[in-house]
Amino acid sequence: MQFYKERILNAAQLKRLSEHKYSCSSASLLDAWLQPWWCWLVSKTPLWLAPNLITILGLIINIVTTLILVWYSPDARQDPPRWAFALCALGVFVYQSLDAIDGKQARRTGSQSPLGELFDHGCDSISTVFIALGACIAVKLGEYPTWMFFQCFCAMTLFYCAHWQAYVTGTLKMGRIDVTEAQYTIICIHLISATLGADVWATQVGSLEMRYSLGGAAVIGAVMTLGSLAAALVAGGVGKNGSTVAVSASLYCMWRGSYVSSVHYRFPSPLPFTN
Numbered sequence: 001m002q003f004y005k006e007r008i009l010n011a012a013q014l015k016r017l018s019e020h021k022y023s024c025s026s027a028s029l030l031d032a033w034l035q036p037w038w039c040w041l042v043s044k045t046p047l048w049l050a051p052n053l054i055t056i057l058g059l060i061i062n063i064v065t066t067l068i069l070v071w072y073s074p075d076a077r078q079d080p081p082r083w084a085f086a087l088c089a090l091g092v093f094v095y096q097s098l099d100a101i102d103g104k105q106a107r108r109t110g111s112q113s114p115l116g117e118l119f120d121h122g123c124d125s126i127s128t129v130f131i132a133l134g135a136c137i138a139v140k141l142g143e144y145p146t147w148m149f150f151q152c153f154c155a156m157t158l159f160y161c162a163h164w165q166a167y168v169t170g171t172l173k174m175g176r177i178d179v180t181e182a183q184y185t186i187i188c189i190h191l192i193s194a195t196l197g198a199d200v201w202a203t204q205v206g207s208l209e210m211r212y213s214l215g216g217a218a219v220i221g222a223v224m225t226l227g228s229l230a231a232a233l234v235a236g237g238v239g240k241n242g243s244t245v246a247v248s249a250s251l252y253c254m255w256r257g258s259y260v261s262s263v264h265y266r267f268p269s270p271l272p273f274t275n
Helices: 011-019 029-043 051-072 082-109 114-138 145-169 179-196 198-202 212-236 249-266
Strands: 024-026 172-174
Touching (some): 029 082, 029 179, 051 114, 082 114, 082 179, 114 145, 114 198, 145 172, 145 212, 179 198, 179 212
Parallel strands (some): 024 172
16 A cells, blocks of 8 residues: 655665665763673673664653653642652663663664664654653752753754754764763752652752752753764765755754654643744
8 A cells, every 4th residue: 555656765865775874973971881781781682672672662661750750740840759750760771771772782683774773763852852851850840941941942952963963974973971971960860859859959059959950061061062063064064865954854853843842841732833
């Protein structure tokens, strides 16, 4: 059964798709320390377990543990039970570990493909929403809706920019302080809330509450990341897939979908804009 009268991809695009090879460079501080753990974990993974199944399992665990927090604190102002924070920290850790080994499992079983890469990064785009949302609930950032919106918006924008850079240059480049460091920072935030309670983030440090450190870290991380991304985009030229800075509509749609999700949580009804 055909859904389209015309072929979606032309011959040249299909040829480039068949020639696509995943390319990633990382200078992450934590990645080097975590590689032994990831290698051990994938060595214990059965060969019959499909890489895409590993990806989706990690995503489901992340979503479920975050939705438990949302259930107890739908406006990010309530105080969920402490076990929910610990569970969410575990969920992010499991998701991060499985996300790190799905590609290793694909190469181990010889099942790597461009479609698998797309599926992996598509799941990552969804998880970005839930990880950012969980962090906001952990510090009760709903008491400052503008900051909460900024926090979610910042996370999604950085995700978009990283993949825009990969789209243009052909290589996904990770900085020294990047996604792994951000994920483990959020795990620590959940563990602090699980140990001391979410109200600890309302503690005054000087003239500011501790919860503002989350926004400050986001700003610093954004400046550092966007600086390196800008340099890569300017010098990147045309990527392996023939893409340029001007040809990025598909990534824009991915980013806008995540943006709509964050705005909907910030402004449940109606959305503050229409098409």
